[in-house]
Amino acid sequence: MAQQRMNVQAPVERLFAERWSSRAFDGEKPVAAELIASCLEAARWAPSCFGEEPWHYIVTDRFADKTNWDRVTTALAPKNQLWARHAPVLIVSVAEPAFSHNGKPNRWAEYDTGQATICLCLQAAAMGLASHQMGGFNPDALKHAFALPDQMHVMSVVAMGYPGDVARLDEGFQPMETDARTRKPLETIVHNGQWNSPWRAPVNAGWEARYQETPVQQLPWFYRDLDADFAQALKAFDIATGDVLDIGCGPGTQAVALAKLGFNVTASDVSQSAVTTTRQLADTENTPVECHVDDVLDSKLTGPFDLILDRGVFHCFTEPADQQTYLATVGRLLKPQGLLLLKCFHRDEIREQGPPGRYGEEDIRHFFADGFELIETRSTLFASSAMDDPPKALFCMLKKS
Numbered sequence: 178m179a180q181q182r183m184n185v186q187a188p189v190e191r192l193f194a195e196r197w198s199s200r201a202f203d204g205e206k207p208v209a210a211e212l213i214a215s216c217l218e219a220a221r222w223a224p225s226c227f228g229e230e231p232w233h234y235i236v237t238d239r240f241a242d243k244t245n246w247d248r249v250t251t252a253l254a255p256k257n258q259l260w261a262r263h264a265p266v267l268i269v270s271v272a273e274p275a276f277s278h279n280g281k282p283n284r285w286a287e288y289d290t291g292q293a294t295i296c297l298c299l300q301a302a303a304m305g306l307a308s309h310q311m312g313g314f315n316p317d318a319l320k321h322a323f324a325l326p327d328q329m330h331v332m333s334v335v336a337m338g339y340p341g342d343v344a345r346l347d348e349g350f351q352p353m354e355t356d357a358r359t360r361k362p363l364e365t366i367v368h369n370g371q372w373n374s375p376w377r378a379p380v381n382a383g384w385e386a387r388y389q390e391t392p393v394q395q396l397p398w399f400y401r402d403l404d405a406d407f408a409q410a411l412k413a414f415d416i417a418t419g420d421v422l423d424i425g426c427g428p429g430t431q432a433v434a435l436a437k438l439g440f441n442v443t444a445s446d447v448s449q450s451a452v453t454t455t456r457q458l459a460d461t462e463n464t465p466v467e468c469h470v471d472d473v474l475d476s477k478l479t480g481p482f483d484l485i486l487d488r489g490v491f492h493c494f495t496e497p498a499d500q501q502t503y504l505a506t507v508g509r510l511l512k513p514q515g516l517l518l519l520k521c522f523h524r525d526e527i528r529e530q531g532p533p534g535r536y537g538e539e540d541i542r543h544f545f546a547d548g549f550e551l552i553e554t555r556s557t558l559f560a561s562s563a564m565d566d567p568p569k570a571l572f573c574m575l576k577k578s
């Protein structure tokens with residue numbers, strides 16, 4: 178089953194989410210030789226420089242051959258032994274460092290062996306097996322134990338087996354099974370035609386991935402009813418009619434709730450799937466909502482609106498240039514004296530998961546100093562129908578000046 182602990186910047190095949198380096202193995206359940214064969218077969222079909230196929234694998238299976246499995250286990254770093262001793266299969270990967278056709282060094286041998294080994298791990302994931310590559314072991318001990326020719330490079334040991342019970346892991350390892358998996362952002366590792374010129378994924382790609390992969394009801398920001406902070410603000414300002422834009426409408430619950438109250442609602446989102454969901458909800462509820470796929474950073478909307486509702490969009494932007502574009506866009510789309518009701522993560526919210534931007538009243542006052550009057554902020558929660566402990570939020574009421 179896909180695990181949802183990664184936050185992708187663009188949609189990827191499920192297999193990439195299904196493979197991860199778990200430490201929890203079911204030590205009681207053997208892996209059928211046929212499945213091990215499929216993993217090795219996947220490795221066999223990896224590409225390699227010159228078609229050299231410089232990889233070798235030593236397979237040890239605790240249920241079939243405990244002596245050799247023990248040899249691998251004892252060569253592992255002590256910390257790896259703590260969890261890897263529950264993995265029924267340990268596979269040693271080895272690179273042959275010279276080309277067979279001329280005996281010259283093959284400087285791609287290790288690269289190619291790694292390519293083959295990830296194929297092995299992905300095949301394992303596709304069959305519901307957990308795998309975990311390790312570099313923490315004593316290569317000389319393995320060379321000696323398996324009488325490897327001296328020139329061979331022992332690259333890794335792959336632990337493999339069925340997923341096990343996390344509660345039975347050493348306590349220090351347990352959070353690693355549930356913490357969010359993170360990666361460097363694409364723009365820090367991908368260069369646009371030249372070194373140090375960041376390549377940026379289209380802004381909609383990551384959001385589209387979220388909506389394609391997760392039923393909206395499970396998204397942390399999903400809230401069935403009209404968010405109470407917005408409802409209270411409408412009451413406080415005695416606003417019951419007018420043209421409203423729900424910017425970054427997501428699942429559309431807020432837009433539809435406002436339309437039901439009699440507002441003339443436009444809903445926009447950068448994700449096509451989010452807009453489709455909003456349109457479907459509006460149809461199901463028999464409530465008119467005008468829906469648009471639109472990027473607030475390159476908006477084609479014209480408005481103008483009496484009110485803009487932003488529940489969780491502004492805090493997505495941390496680049497000053499993006500914040501300025503956001504400011505200019507909401508300023509352009511609002512009528513004079515129009516209201517911007519904005520909810521973002523609070524600067525006191527410390528959990529890693531969530532948007533990069535977290536703000537206090539002073540931050541908001543500073544960002545919106547040009548063109549807006551900050552009427553009020555309120556510390557509150559980011560109400561969620563999907564989470565028991567919703568994150569801390571800041572609710573802001575701003576008027577276009």
Ligand SMILES: Cc1cc2nc3c(=O)[nH]c(=O)nc-3n(C[C@H](O)[C@H](O)[C@H](O)COP(=O)(O)O)c2cc1C
Pocket residue numbers: 196197198199257309310311312313314333358
């Ligand atoms: C060559 C290599 C060596 C690794 N060595 C170890 C290791 O000795 N112990 C360990 O717990 N994890 C080890 N890992 C696992 C990495 O920590 C893990 O792949 C990384 O944190 C990313 O996590 P993910 O595989 O769940 O995406 C190794 C991974 C690779 C590819």
Ligand SMILES: C[S@@+](CC[C@H](N)C(=O)[O-])C[C@H]1O[C@@H](n2cnc3c(N)ncnc32)[C@H](O)[C@@H]1O
Pocket residue numbers: 380384385398399400424425426427428429430431445446447448451471472473474487488489490493
């Ligand atoms: C935290 S979600 C909140 C969704 C919705 N407002 C709600 O409360 O359920 C943020 C939303 O902003 C949208 N979004 C992010 N960047 C955007 C952009 N540049 N333009 C328009 N929408 C954007 C995302 O697709 C996502 O639906």
